Amino acid sequence: MTMDTELLAVRFQEHRGRLRAVAYRMLGSLAEADDAVQEAWLRLGRTGADEIRNLGGWLTTVVGRVCLDMLRSRTARREQPIDETFVPDLLIRPLSGIDPEQEVLAADSVGLALLVVLDTLEPAERLAFVLHDLFAVPFDDIAPVVERSSAATRQLASRARRRIQGASPSADPDLGRQRQVLDAFLAASRGGDFEALVALLHPDVVLRVDSGALVRGAAASKVVRGAAASKVVRGARSVAEQALTFRQFADAAQLALVNGTVGMVTAPGGRPLSVMAVTVVDGRITEMYILADPERLDRLDFTGDED
Numbered sequence: 001m002t003m004d005t006e007l008l009a010v011r012f013q014e015h016r017g018r019l020r021a022v023a024y025r026m027l028g029s030l031a032e033a034d035d036a037v038q039e040a041w042l043r044l045g046r047t048g049a050d051e052i053r054n055l056g057g058w059l060t061t062v063v064g065r066v067c068l069d070m071l072r073s074r075t076a077r078r079e080q081p082i083d084e085t086f087v088p089d090l091l092i093r094p095l096s097g098i099d100p101e102q103e104v105l106a107a108d109s110v111g112l113a114l115l116v117v118l119d120t121l122e123p124a125e126r127l128a129f130v131l132h133d134l135f136a137v138p139f140d141d142i143a144p145v146v147e148r149s150s151a152a153t154r155q156l157a158s159r160a161r162r163r164i165q166g167a168s169p170s171a172d173p174d175l176g177r178q179r180q181v182l183d184a185f186l187a188a189s190r191g192g193d194f195e196a197l198v199a200l201l202h203p204d205v206v207l208r209v210d211s212g213a214l215v216r217g218a219a220a221s222k223v224v225r226g227a228a229a230s231k232v233v234r235g236a237r238s239v240a241e242q243a244l245t246f247r248q249f250a251d252a253a254q255l256a257l258v259n260g261t262v263g264m265v266t267a268p269g270g271r272p273l274s275v276m277a278v279t280v281v282d283g284r285i286t287e288m289y290i291l292a293d294p295e296r297l298d299r300l301d302f303t304g305d306e307d
Contacts, residue, residue: 005045012041015056018135019063025130026067028088028115031299036066057141064131065145071123085230087210087291088115090275092265092302093257095179112259112277112289116208117167121160128153129160171261172280178262181280182255186264189243189250197240202286207233207242212293239288249273265302272297 019040023033040062052058090112118126124146131137131145143153172178181200188196211230233239252268258277266273275297279287291297 008044008048011055012044012059015059018056019059022060022063022130022135023067024089024091025115025118025134026064026126027070028119030089030091030301032070036063036070039066057137060131060135060137061141061145064127064137064142068123068127068145071126075123084232085208085210086116086119087208087277087289088112088119089296090263090277090291090300091259092263092275092300095255095257095262111171111261111279113171113279113287114164115259116289117164120167121163124148125156125160125163128156129164132157133161170281171286172282175257175262177283178278178280179255181283181285182262182264182278185243185285186250186253186255189247189253192244192247194240194244197243198236200285201236201239202281202284203236204234205236205239205284205286205288207231207239207288207290209233209242209290210293212295272300272302275300 016037019037020033023036024030027033027036040059043062044059118130121129127146128139128142131142132139139150139153139157143150146153146156148156185197185200187193188200209229209231233242246266249266249268252273253264253266256263256265256275258264258275261277261280263275263277265275274290274292276291277289278285
């Protein structure tokens with residue numbers, strides 16, 4: 001590696017965290033986000049930084065373009081409608097030793113409910129919203145990426161914003177109140193208290209369980225590390241019944257920070273069985289997301305390191 005290449009690598013590393021954040025919000029996949037960031041590095045190496053006046057801005061739009069191509073390819077391959085059971089990759093951190101103000105800010109931009117809604121948008125809409133609304137990239141810089149005028153790009157972001165606001169509840173940002181709800185939920189699960197569980201759930205709560213291909217379809221009847229079949233369950237009493245089904249694993253569950261909000265990691269024998277994220281509104285759970293796909297769980301970082 002030459003000195004110029006070393007300097008370029010140092011400058012790129014300064015932006016890596018932001019680039020990975022952009023790619024994760026665009027793709028909902030940590031592995032694909034890393035691929036997109038690596039592609040940006042390769043393109044920078046071919047271009048060089050001498051003629052780039054704003055390296056951070058240039059890299060952000062390059063990552064956006066790479067992600068847009070990946071999303072379009074994903075859409076072209078998708079023969080079925082978007083799977084309602086799909087849960088994006090999760091960012092997991094220990095609940096202890098957190099800075100509450102910093103975590104509230106993180107939750108605003110990386111919340112799982114937002115990622116799920118983003119996955120329903122058209123690729124260009126998703127790019128316009130993510131780059132402008134979440135990372136303050138000007139529409140004039142986004143327009144060439146989506147091959148639209150600035151005005152048309154603004155409309156893309158506006159449409160995405162309306163869909164997101166209509167689909168995502170206004171979650172409680174207070175980690176302390178979130179923890180109270182999750183502590184009570186875990187206690188009710190361990191005690192088998194059905195009515196207490198129902199009281200903690202919004203009447204229209206939605207549970208999504210993503211257990212991956214191994215337990216979908218015909219394979220759903222097979223037990224894979226204790227995982228349930230992928231499913232969507234609606235209504236407080238139905239979701240409470242599901243929670244009691246896995247009561248035997250409740251003692252192995254611990255609270256953690258999952259995508260910026262208080263969630264739960266279940267790891268009997270120290271091996272992750274599932275990760276749960278929730279949306280809490282007015283003291284009740286409105287949405288639950290459980291990732292129980294063994295292959296994807298094996299790839300997640302449970303140490304709290306995001307880079």
